[in-house]
Amino acid sequence: MTTVCTAEQMRTAERAFFDAHPGADLMAVAAHAVATTAVTMLLGDEPLEESAEWIAQQRVLVMAGRGNNGADGLFAAAELCRDGWVVDVCPVLGSLHEAGAGAAQEAGCGEVSPVDALDRHYDLAIDAVLGIGGRPSIPDSLARLDEALAGADTPVLAVDLPSGLSADSGEVVRCVHARTTVTFASRKWCHLARPAAACCGRVILADIGVAVPDADQVASVTDLADLWPVPGPASDKYSRGVVGCDTGSSQYPGAGVLGVLGALRSGAGMVRCVGPDAVRQHVMDRTPSVVCAAGRVQAWVVGSGWGDDAGNAARLDRRLADGVPVVVDADALAVLPRRIPEGCLLTPHAGELARMLGIDRAEVEADRRGSCLAGARMFGATVLLKGSIQWVATPDQQISAALPGPAWTAQAGSGDTLAGVCGTLLAAGLSARDAGLAGAGLQALAAILSPGPWSPDQLADRFPEVIGRLVAPGPVGAVEREFSA
Ligand SMILES: NC(=O)C1=CN([C@@H]2O[C@H](COP(=O)(O)OP(=O)(O)OC[C@H]3O[C@@H](n4cnc5c(N)ncnc54)[C@H](OP(=O)(O)O)[C@@H]3O)[C@@H](O)[C@H]2O)[C@@H](O)CC1
Ligand SMILES: Nc1ncnc2c1ncn2[C@@H]1O[C@H](COP(=O)(O)OP(=O)(O)O)[C@@H](O)[C@H]1O
Structure with missing residues (x-):
C-alpha cells in the first residue's frame, strides 16, 4: 500500500512535529533531499563523469516561488552551488523567500529572469515555484519556461509537486511537467490521481522525519x-x-x-x-x-x-x-x-x-x-x-x-x-x-x-x-x- 495525504493532513503533521521538536530545521532536510535527487538526475547513468571539472560545466536552473516551496528550492540551490554545480535562481513570482534567497546568493548562485532563462541552456531545471500551498494553474511566464524546457529535453525535478497542480486532486488546469518529483513524508493525491499523476513523472518519497498518522492507504500496482x-x-x-x-x-x-x-x-x-x-x-x-x-x-x-x-x-x-x-x-x-x-x-x-x-x-x-x-x-x-x-x-x-x-x-x-x-x-x-x-x-x-x-x-x-x-x-x-x- 502507498500512503497518501491531503495538504491539510500534511500541515497538521508538520505542526505536531514542531510541537515535539521545537526549532527543528525541516526545510534543511527537505532541501537536502531535493539536492540529492538533483545530483542523481544530473549524473544519470555515468557516475564516472563525476569530476570537479565536469560538475563545473553542468548548469542548473532553480525556478522559485515566494513561499516555503520556493525556499526548499533555494536552499537546495545553495547546496548544489557549494558542491560545484553552476546554478541560476529564477524568481518566477516576483519576490523570493528571504532566508532562502540569502543562502543561494551567499553560496554563489546567479539570478536570471524568466524571460532570459528561455535563451539559456540548462542540464536540469528544478521547479520550486508552488507546492502544497499552490492554487491550480501557473502564470504565463512559467508556462513558457515549462514549454521551452520540454522543447530542449531538459529534465525537470519538481519539489513536492509540479507547480500548478492542486495537492488534493487529480485535476490539471495548467502545470509544470516533471520527469521526477521529490515529495516529503507522504505522497499527495495529485501524485496518484489522474491526469495529474502523469505530470509528476517518477515520484520519490523522501523521509524528513515527519509522520502523517491519518494518511490514507492506496493500493499500488x-x-x-x-x-x-x-x-x-x-x-x-x-x-x-x-x-x-x-x-x-x-x-x-x-x-x-x-x-x-x-x-x-x-x-x-x-x-x-x-x-x-x-x-x-x-x-x-x-x-x-x-x-x-x-x-x-x-x-x-x-x-x-x-x-x-x-x-x-x-x-x-x-x-x-x-x-x-x-x-x-x-x-x-x-x-x-x-x-x-x-x-x-x-x-x-x-x-x-x-x-x-x-x-x-x-x-x-x-x-x-x-x-x-x-x-x-x-x-x-x-x-x-x-x-x-x-x-x-x-x-x-x-x-x-x-x-x-x-x-x-x-x-x-x-x-x-x-x-x-x-x-x-x-x-x-x-x-x-x-x-x-x-x-x-x-x-x-x-x-x-x-x-x-x-x-x-x-x-x-x-x-x-x-x-x-x-x-x-x-x-x-x-x-x-x-x-x-
Ligand atoms: N508542510 C510541511 O510539512 C513541509 C513543507 N515544506 C515545503 O513547503 C511547501 C509549502 O509551502 P507554503 O505553504 O509556503 O506554500 P507554497 O506551495 O510555497 O505556495 C504559497 C505561495 O504561492 C503563492 N501562490 C499560490 N498559488 C499561486 C498561483 N497559482 N499563482 C501564483 N502564486 C501562487 C502564494 O501567494 P498568495 O498569492 O497567496 O499571496 C504563496 O506565496 C511544501 O510544498 C514543501 O515544498 C517542506 O519544507 C517540508 C515540510
Ligand atoms: N472520473 C472517473 N475516473 C475514473 N473512473 C471512473 C470515473 N467515473 C467513473 N469511473 C468508473 O466508471 C465505472 C462506472 O460505473 P457505473 O456508473 O456503475 O456504470 P454502469 O452502471 O453504466 O456500468 C466504474 O467502474 C468507475 O470505476
Whole structure:
C-alpha cells in the first residue's frame, strides 16, 4: 500500500512535529533531499563523469516561488552551488523567500529572469515555484519556461509537486511537467490521481522525519500483482472459482453480457449465466465457454441491468440465501435488506450510495470517503464506491482506495464489467475488500495501459494481457517499473 495525504493532513503533521521538536530545521532536510535527487538526475547513468571539472560545466536552473516551496528550492540551490554545480535562481513570482534567497546568493548562485532563462541552456531545471500551498494553474511566464524546457529535453525535478497542480486532486488546469518529483513524508493525491499523476513523472518519497498518522492507504500496482489469483498445477475450473452471473434483463441484456465478459476475461474457472433468456442468447453468441445452466457457484454477481422490476427484491434474496459471497451492483442496491452478509461486496456509484444512505448525491460527493464508510457501517458489508477515487470500506471501518485510473472508464457499462471482475475475485477466495481493491485496480490499470475511448467490452478483452503482464514472474519492483514506464 502507498500512503497518501491531503495538504491539510500534511500541515497538521508538520505542526505536531514542531510541537515535539521545537526549532527543528525541516526545510534543511527537505532541501537536502531535493539536492540529492538533483545530483542523481544530473549524473544519470555515468557516475564516472563525476569530476570537479565536469560538475563545473553542468548548469542548473532553480525556478522559485515566494513561499516555503520556493525556499526548499533555494536552499537546495545553495547546496548544489557549494558542491560545484553552476546554478541560476529564477524568481518566477516576483519576490523570493528571504532566508532562502540569502543562502543561494551567499553560496554563489546567479539570478536570471524568466524571460532570459528561455535563451539559456540548462542540464536540469528544478521547479520550486508552488507546492502544497499552490492554487491550480501557473502564470504565463512559467508556462513558457515549462514549454521551452520540454522543447530542449531538459529534465525537470519538481519539489513536492509540479507547480500548478492542486495537492488534493487529480485535476490539471495548467502545470509544470516533471520527469521526477521529490515529495516529503507522504505522497499527495495529485501524485496518484489522474491526469495529474502523469505530470509528476517518477515520484520519490523522501523521509524528513515527519509522520502523517491519518494518511490514507492506496493500493499500488505491486499490491494488485500480489492479490491477483494465479492458477497452480493443482488448479481446476472449480478450484479457480465458478462465478454465477444473475444479471441483465430483457430490457437491458447488454449489462448481462458485460458482467459475464468481466468475469471471464479476469480469470474465472467457469462462468454460469442464469439471467433471462434474452441475456443468455447474447452471452452465448459472444462467449461460448459460458455455461447457461444452474449449478453450484462460489460467488454471485447480481443487480447490473435488472431495471426497475417488482421482482428485484426476491431475485436478490434468492442469491443472498445461497450462502456464498455476492457482488451486489446497480438495481439490486435499491432493494437491499437491512443487513447484508459480511462477505458480500456492494458496488455503488455516488448516486446509488446516496439512495442507500437516504441522503443527497451532493452530500456523498462532498465526502466520498466518509460516505463509503457510512455505507459499510449501515449495511454491515464491504462497499466499493466507484468514481475517480474508488474507496473500499469494510464493516469494521477500515478504508483504503484502489489504484486510480483515468476517466476513460467513466462510461455506461464499465460498472457492469467491474462487477463481473469482482465476482471472479470473490469466487477465487479473495475477501470482499481485496476483491474490490483488485477489481477496481485492474480496470484502472487496463485504462492506463490502453488510454482512449475503448468501450467496456473492448477494455475487458484487454484484461487477459494486462493480468498476464501483471503476474509475470520477476523481481519485486519490476512490476511497478514496467507499469510506471
Ligand atoms: N508542510 C510541511 O510539512 C513541509 C513543507 N515544506 C515545503 O513547503 C511547501 C509549502 O509551502 P507554503 O505553504 O509556503 O506554500 P507554497 O506551495 O510555497 O505556495 C504559497 C505561495 O504561492 C503563492 N501562490 C499560490 N498559488 C499561486 C498561483 N497559482 N499563482 C501564483 N502564486 C501562487 C502564494 O501567494 P498568495 O498569492 O497567496 O499571496 C504563496 O506565496 C511544501 O510544498 C514543501 O515544498 C517542506 O519544507 C517540508 C515540510
Ligand atoms: N472520473 C472517473 N475516473 C475514473 N473512473 C471512473 C470515473 N467515473 C467513473 N469511473 C468508473 O466508471 C465505472 C462506472 O460505473 P457505473 O456508473 O456503475 O456504470 P454502469 O452502471 O453504466 O456500468 C466504474 O467502474 C468507475 O470505476
